[in-house]
Amino acid sequence: MTSPEYRIGLGHDRHRLVAGRKLLLGGVEVPFELGLDGHSDADVLLHAITDALLGAAGLGDIGDWFPNTDPQWAGADSTVFLQAALSAVKERGWQVVNLDCTIHAERPKLSPHKAAIKNNVARLLGVLEDQVNVKAKTGEKVGAVGRLEAIDADAVVLLGRSDTAN
Ligand code: MG
Numbered sequence: 001m002t003s004p005e006y007r008i009g010l011g012h013d014r015h016r017l018v019a020g021r022k023l024l025l026g027g028v029e030v031p032f033e034l035g036l037d038g039h040s041d042a043d044v045l046l047h048a049i050t051d052a053l054l055g056a057a058g059l060g061d062i063g064d065w066f067p068n069t070d071p072q073w074a075g076a077d078s079t080v081f082l083q084a085a086l087s088a089v090k091e092r093g094w095q096v097v098n099l100d101c102t103i104h105a106e107r108p109k110l111s112p113h114k115a116a117i118k119n120n121v122a123r124l125l126g127v128l129e130d131q132v133n134v135k136a137k138t139g140e141k142v143g144a145v146g147r148l149e150a151i152d153a154d155a156v157v158l159l160g161r162s163d164t165a166n
Contacts, residue, residue, distance in 0.1 A: 002162040007094065009056025011048035011155040017148055025103060025110070025151075026117035026134065027079050027124060032108040036151060039068040043078035045103055045134075048153040049121065050078070052099070053085040056159045057092055082124055094159040096127050102135040104145045104152035110136035 021035030024043040036042035050062050059065075066073050066081050089096075099121070103110055110117075118134040125132070139145030145152055 005161050005163045006097070007056040007058070007159045009052040009054065009157045009159070011051030011053075011055060011157075012152070013044045013047040013051065014144070014150050014152045015042045015044045015047075016150050023108070023151075024078070025113070025153075026121045028113060028117050028120050030108060030110070030113050034148070040066070040073055040076040040081070041078050044151050045101060045117070045121070045153040045155070046078040046082050046124075048155040049099065049101060049125075049157065050081045050085045052155040052157040053082075053089050053096075053159075056157050057089045057094055059085070059088055079124055086125060089159060093161040095161065096125050096131065097158040097160045098131045098133075099125065099127075099155060099157045100133045100135070101153060101155040102137055104137050104139060104154075106139045106141065106146050106148050 015036035015038050017034040018037040019034055021037055023030045023032045023035040024041050026045045036044055047062055054060055062081060114134050114136060118132050122129045122132040144150040
């Protein structure tokens with residue numbers, strides 16, 4: 001007999017919007033006059049998803065794995081972080097059941113980009129598109145998001161595995 005085991009993980013991230021940087025969301029470059037600042041490529045959504053994966057498997061956080069003081073990760077492609085977290089999770093027998101995420105951005109308008117972001121995140125995770133959901137919210141013109149100072153992202157991931165020991 002096998003009984004399925006499940007673990008849930010939560011991720012959150014924020015990066016500052018600045019001039020002269022690309023805006024990468026879920027590995028997709030979104031055209032905008034501002035981009036996200038950070039040590040790596042500052043893909044706020046991939047960072048939140050990476051943290052959710054690590055959290056679900058009890059593996060700490062992205063800062064433990066990829067310190068932002070380490071010159072090795074300067075300008076790093078955040079898909080590398082996601083792939084490393086995914087590999088660590090899979091090595092422990094876990095599979096992604098589903099991912100839900102929210103991007104908080106006053107601008108640019110993300111509705112034209114949500115499908116491409118969802119498609120790319122599903123591809124990166126090696127899951128079907130219907131296992132991934134991407135939502136977008138504005139900051140209602142208040143707070144750091146509303147004042148165009150930052151973009152935030154939240155992610156929740158469910159992992160599952162068959163417990164063959166039982
Ligand atoms: Mg980050």
